[in-house]
Amino acid sequence: MPNAIVYAIPIFILLLLLELAWSGWRRRQTFALSDSLSSISLGLSGQVFNVFVKFLNLGIYLLAYEHLAFFDLSASVWWVWVIGLMGYDFCYYWHHRMGHEVNLMWASHVVHHSSEEFNYSTAMRQTSTGFLTNWMFYWPLALLGVPPSVFIVSGAVVLGYQFWIHTRHIGRLGWFDHCFASPSNHRVHHGQNEYCVDRNYGGVLMLWDHLFGSYATERPEHEEPIIYGIHGQLKTFDPVRSNLHKFQDLWHDFRLADTWTDRLRVWVSPPGWRPRAALERAPKPAHDISKFRIYRPQISPVTAAYCTLQMLLVMVFGLGFIGFSYAWPLAWKLLGAVWVWGSFWVLGRTLENGRGVRGWQLAWLASLAVPAFVAHQQWGLPLTWMVVPVLGVAAALLFLLRDSARRQLASEV
Structure with missing residues (x-):
């Protein structure tokens, strides 16, 4: 179902x-x-x-x-x-x-x-x-x-x-x-x-x-405004790194630890605890909330419009995948999942002005053939029903992408 x-x-x-x-x-x-x-x-x-x-x-x-x-x-x-x-x-x-x-x-x-x-x-x-x-x-x-x-x-x-x-x-x-x-x-x-x-x-x-002693009342905003986020700022919109960065930190400390007791404690201790060897070999600065600045890379209005339209398109196909892939063969499920995750990775790179964004976006535009073909294979939708709107959206996105690149070049001159 x-x-x-x-x-x-x-x-x-x-x-x-x-x-x-x-x-x-x-x-x-x-x-x-x-x-x-x-x-x-x-x-x-x-x-x-x-x-x-x-x-x-x-x-x-x-x-x-x-x-x-x-x-x-x-x-x-x-x-x-x-x-x-x-x-x-x-x-x-x-x-x-x-x-x-x-x-x-x-x-x-x-x-x-x-x-x-x-x-x-x-x-x-x-x-x-x-x-x-x-x-x-x-x-x-x-x-x-x-x-x-x-x-x-x-x-x-x-x-x-x-x-x-x-x-x-x-x-x-x-x-x-x-x-x-x-x-x-x-x-x-x-x-x-x-x-x-x-x-x-x-x-x-x-x-x-x-x-169990974990309740706290919110303080008035004029006395102490709440600062949201985490200690050890993420500074990325990449969904892969967002999901794995703390696991990578733990693995790094696990490898630096010099006793098996500390290697075990890396995984089960409270956040912030690090092995003595890790503190010595790879020290990190103490968290200072007064120095916190929200991570918000600047993007042009055209890039913002492009990313919004891209998100809407991926959402349509993503919801279709989530809703109906239960009946798909494993190979189609894997293809659909890789496409959605890849799409969000490209989107994240664009939002943070990552290197090579234009090339990745062009590759993503070409990848729109994947959901069109999957929809045709799995739901029997005529290819024209899929290709025509997808090409139309792709053309609009390509126009925005080119305009964004021109504006970026103009700002650098």
């Missing part, structure tokens, strides 16, 4: 556009085009990768439910749903908390926090490597006998709820902030200010943060 995320993403995009319009109307802009396009590309990249691994978490849950469940609970009983929702939220709290307190898990979760803005596009910025550890946290619900249907719906509720709290346009909400995850609480969670780090992990309820 088609992936349900195909129906959720357009809703998220609509809410994002509404927030963007509200930002303009209020004259308080909280969006930056490059950052937002990067966040959306990371979210879609993660969903594309999830096509190949999505059954891992559910598969482990089903095995535990079928063979290890202590109780036989029925999805037709209301209190089983309460247990499912509360239990999932509790497991999510510890999953989320460990994502901030264990190096290996932070290497995956850091993707979500790498945005230096805070808006609804940030909610879409998700990791592609979460499958490595996600399965560890939810199978205890299977031991209680929570039916798979309740588990799946509870997960969708807890994760879907969190979209609306990624905004700077909803202020403090009084008692609601104390009890539930809210925009105020989640702004704290995404801050790199000292009082914000490792706080407010709750997905829906703040109960667990109060119980």
Whole structure:
């Protein structure tokens, strides 16, 4: 059956556009085009990768439910749903908390926090490597006998709820902030200010943060504005590097460590811990938040229009891939995934004015034949239906690309 995320993403995009319009109307802009396009590309990249691994978490849950469940609970009983929702939220709290307190898990979760803005596009910025550890946290619900249907719906509720709290346009909400995850609480969670780090992990309820000492109240903006992003600035819109940079750092420290105890600790210690040998051989400067500057390479209005149109085109094909590749042969799945990931890599390079961008973009324009051909093969669409609009869009993109190159040359003269 088609992936349900195909129906959720357009809703998220609509809410994002509404927030963007509200930002303009209020004259308080909280969006930056490059950052937002990067966040959306990371979210879609993660969903594309999830096509190949999505059954891992559910598969482990089903095995535990079928063979290890202590109780036989029925999805037709209301209190089983309460247990499912509360239990999932509790497991999510510890999953989320460990994502901030264990190096290996932070290497995956850091993707979500790498945005230096805070808006609804940030909610879409998700990791592609979460499958490595996600399965560890939810199978205890299977031991209680929570039916798979309740588990799946509870997960969708807890994760879907969190979209609306990624905004700077909803202020403090009084008692609601104390009890539930809210925009105020989640702004704290995404801050790199000292009082914000490792706080407010709750997905829906703040109960667990109060119980386990991780709750913090947002301070007034005029006293201490929150600075978003991560210690050790990413400074790239490349989705591959965004997903792998912390793993690369850990591997580097693993190789520098001179004892096996330290080599193990590299992966399980809190973020920021490094082996003594790594500190000596490859020291890093201490984080100084006063020197933080948002990473925002300058691009021309023409390049911005080009990247926006490119994103819209990749989104159309990407959603088609996510929604219907379940019925494709593995070879077609791999081809589609490589094309989407490659497209977002080229987009990221363009947003940061990387070297050789014009050549990569020309190669990408030629690669539009791939989704056109896949759509023809898999859905039986006449080639003319695909080729004509694709060529039309490609011509518009090529015109913008040439105009952008001319403007770039003119600015350098």
